[in-house]
Amino acid sequence: MTLALVFLVFGILGAVLLMMNALLGPRRTNPSKEQPFECGSPPLQEGINPFPVKFYLVALLFLLFAVEVAFLFPWALVFPAMRGTALLVLAAYAAVLAGGFAYAWKKGAFEWD
Helix, strand or coil: CHHHHHHHHHHHHHHHHHHHHHHHHHCCCHHHHHCCCCCCCCCCCCCCCCHHHHHHHHHHHHHHHHHHCHHHHHHHHHHHHHCHHHHHHHHHHHHHHHHHHHHHHHHHCCCCC
């Protein structure tokens, strides 16, 4: 019953918004807004230089290690209540994280040429 009510309310809301767009929306098109947009560069420009892969690699490594370190905060909060193997679990987690860091370092991912 509740799910049907949700679908009914949002179905009506969607229909009202579509009708408002048809009534209040712009009638004339603008030629400059009809052109394709390519990430801030002029449309269909020749010779756009792509970003080096190092930018993407640094961003990916940052996200990877930031998310991994973020998982340590909840563990640190519940550590006093945990007993026994909690420290071993953290050691295994830290070993995997350190192994990934060492691998990235050995491959030269942190060197900026």
